[in-house]
Amino acid sequence: MLFKPLQVLIPIFLFLVGFQIHAQTIRGKVINSKTKEPLQFTNVFINNTTIGSTTNEKGEFLIQTDLPASLELVASFVGFRTRTQKLESRGKSLLEVNFELEPLENVLTEVETRSKRDKKWERHLERFKRVFLAVPDDPIFKEMEIQNPWVLDFELIKAKKGPNYIHARADQALVVENKALGFEIEYYLQDYRFYKSKSLYYGLAFFKEIIQEDSLVQKSKEELKESSYLGSSRHFFRSLLVRQVGEEGFVIYKKNPHFFNEMRTNVLNEELGKSVDYVSQDSIRRIPLRNGTFRVILSGDYEIHYQKKPWRNEYYSDYYHPVSWITAPKGYFDIDRNGIIIDPTQVELSGYMGRQRLGRFLPYDFKPAENFESNLAEVDSVESELARFNNLREKPWITTNKSYYYPGEPIWFHAKMLYHNTLMQDSLSRVLYLEVLNPSYEIVQRESYYISEGAVSGGFILSDTLEPDDYFIRSYTNWMRNFPDRDMTLLPLPILDKNQMPAYQVIKEQEFFDDLTIKMEQGLALDSGKQVVEIKMSFLDQTDEPTEANLTVSVTDPSLVVRFNERKTLEQGLEWLDDRSPSDFVQLDQYPIEFGITLEGKFERTKKRFPYINPITIVQGDLEDYGIVETDSSGYFRATGLNFTDSASIAIAAMDEKNRPYGEVSLIENTIPVFKGSYPKYHYEKVRVPAQTIRFDQSGEYIELEEFVKEDDKMQRWEDFNYGYGEPDRKVTPEDLNNWPGLPLWEMIGMQFGNGRLGNYNYGLDVGQPLLIIDGQRYFYQESETAQEVCNRYLTSEVKSISIYTLNTHIFGLAGFAGVIMFDTIKGERFGVSDRSQFNSEGFQKFTVKGFSKHLDFNQMNSQINASQIRPTVFWKPDGKTDKGEFTFKFAPVEGVRTYDLFIEGMTEQGFPFTKIFRVDLN
Numbered sequence: 001m002l003f004k005p006l007q008v009l010i011p012i013f014l015f016l017v018g019f020q021i022h023a024q025t026i027r028g029k030v031i032n033s034k035t036k037e038p039l040q041f042t043n044v045f046i047n048n049t050t051i052g053s054t055t056n057e058k059g060e061f062l063i064q065t066d067l068p069a070s071l072e073l074v075a076s077f078v079g080f081r082t083r084t085q086k087l088e089s090r091g092k093s094l095l096e097v098n099f100e101l102e103p104l105e106n107v108l109t110e111v112e113t114r115s116k117r118d119k120k121w122e123r124h125l126e127r128f129k130r131v132f133l134a135v136p137d138d139p140i141f142k143e144m145e146i147q148n149p150w151v152l153d154f155e156l157i158k159a160k161k162g163p164n165y166i167h168a169r170a171d172q173a174l175v176v177e178n179k180a181l182g183f184e185i186e187y188y189l190q191d192y193r194f195y196k197s198k199s200l201y202y203g204l205a206f207f208k209e210i211i212q213e214d215s216l217v218q219k220s221k222e223e224l225k226e227s228s229y230l231g232s233s234r235h236f237f238r239s240l241l242v243r244q245v246g247e248e249g250f251v252i253y254k255k256n257p258h259f260f261n262e263m264r265t266n267v268l269n270e271e272l273g274k275s276v277d278y279v280s281q282d283s284i285r286r287i288p289l290r291n292g293t294f295r296v297i298l299s300g301d302y303e304i305h306y307q308k309k310p311w312r313n314e315y316y317s318d319y320y321h322p323v324s325w326i327t328a329p330k331g332y333f334d335i336d337r338n339g340i341i342i343d344p345t346q347v348e349l350s351g352y353m354g355r356q357r358l359g360r361f362l363p364y365d366f367k368p369a370e371n372f373e374s375n376l377a378e379v380d381s382v383e384s385e386l387a388r389f390n391n392l393r394e395k396p397w398i399t400t401n402k403s404y405y406y407p408g409e410p411i412w413f414h415a416k417m418l419y420h421n422t423l424m425q426d427s428l429s430r431v432l433y434l435e436v437l438n439p440s441y442e443i444v445q446r447e448s449y450y451i452s453e454g455a456v457s458g459g460f461i462l463s464d465t466l467e468p469d470d471y472f473i474r475s476y477t478n479w480m481r482n483f484p485d486r487d488m489t490l491l492p493l494p495i496l497d498k499n500q501m502p503a504y505q506v507i508k509e510q511e512f513f514d515d516l517t518i519k520m521e522q523g524l525a526l527d528s529g530k531q532v533v534e535i536k537m538s539f540l541d542q543t544d545e546p547t548e549a550n551l552t553v554s555v556t557d558p559s560l561v562v563r564f565n566e567r568k569t570l571e572q573g574l575e576w577l578d579d580r581s582p583s584d585f586v587q588l589d590q591y592p593i594e595f596g597i598t599l600e601g602k603f604e605r606t607k608k609r610f611p612y613i614n615p616i617t618i619v620q621g622d623l624e625d626y627g628i629v630e631t632d633s634s635g636y637f638r639a640t641g642l643n644f645t646d647s648a649s650i651a652i653a654a655m656d657e658k659n660r661p662y663g664e665v666s667l668i669e670n671t672i673p674v675f676k677g678s679y680p681k682y683h684y685e686k687v688r689v690p691a692q693t694i695r696f697d698q699s700g701e702y703i704e705l706e707e708f709v710k711e712d713d714k715m716q717r718w719e720d721f722n723y724g725y726g727e728p729d730r731k732v733t734p735e736d737l738n739n740w741p742g743l744p745l746w747e748m749i750g751m752q753f754g755n756g757r758l759g760n761y762n763y764g765l766d767v768g769q770p771l772l773i774i775d776g777q778r779y780f781y782q783e784s785e786t787a788q789e790v791c792n793r794y795l796t797s798e799v800k801s802i803s804i805y806t807l808n809t810h811i812f813g814l815a816g817f818a819g820v821i822m823f824d825t826i827k828g829e830r831f832g833v834s835d836r837s838q839f840n841s842e843g844f845q846k847f848t849v850k851g852f853s854k855h856l857d858f859n860q861m862n863s864q865i866n867a868s869q870i871r872p873t874v875f876w877k878p879d880g881k882t883d884k885g886e887f888t889f890k891f892a893p894v895e896g897v898r899t900y901d902l903f904i905e906g907m908t909e910q911g912f913p914f915t916k917i918f919r920v921d922l923n
Helices: 110-115 119-132 139-143 215-229 233-241 385-391 570-578 718-724 734-738 745-752 787-791 810-816 858-863
Strands: 019-032 043-046 052-054 060-068 070-076 083-088 094-101 144-146 152-157 165-170 174-178 183-194 199-209 250-255 276-279 286-288 294-297 301-306 323-327 332-335 348-351 394-400 410-419 431-437 443-450 455-461 469-476 489-495 500-502 516-527 530-541 549-556 597-604 615-620 625-630 636-642 647-655 664-667 686-688 730-732 771-774 799-805 820-825 845-850 873-881 886-891 899-908 913-921
Touching (some): 043 060, 119 152, 119 165, 119 183, 119 199, 139 144, 233 294, 394 570, 410 431, 410 549, 443 455, 455 873, 516 899, 516 913, 570 899, 570 913, 597 615, 615 636, 647 664, 664 845, 745 787, 873 886
Antiparallel strands (some): 019 060, 043 070, 070 083, 152 165, 174 183, 250 301, 286 294, 294 332, 301 323, 323 348, 410 455, 431 443, 431 469, 469 489, 549 899, 597 636, 597 664, 647 845, 730 799, 799 820
């Protein structure tokens, strides 16, 4: 898997160089540029430091301290334009500096400014905070507060050259309180730009340290300052300057430009010497400049590891320390003696160092302790139990085609999994349970579905014997049972009598302001001689640029379907991500992750000579799937990863070295969580209508379409269809193999996935060897045999292609849990489907196990309905995706129906949720 670090432009703070050891003086005067009168109480300070003063009644100021060799002096007064002067202090004991400040025109009062702020402005402010203060997952974010946010103004800039962006300005200093580090900061914003894919800001800052009376509180703040310094870009550049990189805990690597990026893995040990090469600190040139600064020559892209701080980075699965990337677009950058970048535009930082915002920024006169080693469990350490607990939470969000139903109707739904950490999507649950409960909290219907790419799209038919009442849907995964009950998704499900409808409700539209614009265009056309409605939807982000989105679409007849105003939107559902629950669990994996249909059981020793730990062989049907798991010392065993629908016969036995069954096996029935929580219910009025007025969506039996049509007059190779297993996650083509002739097969596979570790191994699971399919046949390992040994019996010149399945392995069931490697040899070409050996189940105990719910397809069911038949739902697309910001579809209108409700719900690529209803009027 290739990890490409997202470029982040860090806050830009301007110009300060190393402090000298002798005291110096700056004095001067500040006056009004128009009246020439002195300005008293003017702030005069050295940019990005705690060093400053205020003018007296004569407008005079005096600063006495150890000055940096180069500095930027700032003068600021409310109602006047801030001015700066760059100074050189080397060899000077006294500097005299005067300022003339220009009055600002039409400065509004605080009351007038506050009255102009609306919800649109508030949304811009929230986005500004996430860029300016701290990254959202940094706990310091909650300890930061802008005390006068009303001084900010936002506007959309439509650039003639380049992308559009949101611009912010402030005529007064932003006053920011950093409670975590103990600073009050006056920040003079000079520029802020929020683009579609990046953001930047820069300005002038004056730090005022807030000393706590409680010495223990003050000590913790000092420790947190030191901890914020460790691993930062300033720490690294300073250690580079004094040639103490290794001693300070840094390791430098350089990206190998000759390595194919698409072949990079997420295993560090596999990448060393391939995609990244070790770099000695002495190989990086540092040139002293005349003004006391240093020029660092840095050509290419560098990867920096900091080894003295624990950190669960997002890039390597076998490395638990901060990882950063540094690029100098000009091939060099300048720093002072303290490691401070003179011109931050010369350096691009991403990864850990790119996370630093104002909340983590330390004043330039901050002096780190020598050889400081923090024993503090840093507040943002993701290694803490609390962070780990929240990091592994997941929750489904359910979107349905309607808000209420009738007995016997199908419910079409899309379940989008929400993750506290989206990077965990491929490591968490693959099984979603969906239950219908009555007002007495009894489960009247239970379904289960496979989660693919963080979502489930499906449908199920309600029992036609259900009594009309207010039911509700509960949806969850087994893993979610380790977390608070409120994580489970509850959705009201009114089931009405077949001669009743809800009374019409006025729907309150979700307001997007300038964050998102959704446009809908409609038209009529002919498709195969039949009239269809064509819909084109366009999505524009806050910069008025096209944005990609995933969405669910439902088109209904408004005379038959009423929308409920109380229905929560996806935006409200995402508020769950702000919930950081305290860790009150005893054992996090009390309810383990399910990667497919799961079997739990117990092995009983029928003879004393039998061992306490036993290998359990599990076989589905006639070898459709198989796997081997071990019991613990009590005889308990668990297997997860099976994949089948409806039900299947499962044979289970403990097998000795001669493949003879022994002992007895029993299965443990899966438990269902007891309902806890408040009863979800819509408030609505029912109206009685004539029975012939009500129409229902199609239900009952329907014909399933054949997936493949065999052509009798053409011989087709079964291998061309990957033996029916679908498209792989990664495929090595004959062209790729020709580029590496004579290479052992495992080395080629290692280029695709480090060490050949293909499957779910994130939690230390012993998943065994990957499933091998050679020329369409499953390979059965000999005792202690590995996939590497088998694959290395073949050379790339003997193989036609390699297909590798990693995430999408559910079709292989339990046997594919550790990943699947499928390859065809040149001599092994076969036509048609080969006969398979029959499984000898003698001595095995057999069980009937329920599988996933049967997949219902809306289009298949709808295709069997007369297009002119009146029905509530005329179109349903649960997994729509835009292309260049547009989503198009068409549907056949019902004869006599001229208006439709078009309901959409989803999320943009930037993570902005939306829920909206359009009226399609064909008149």
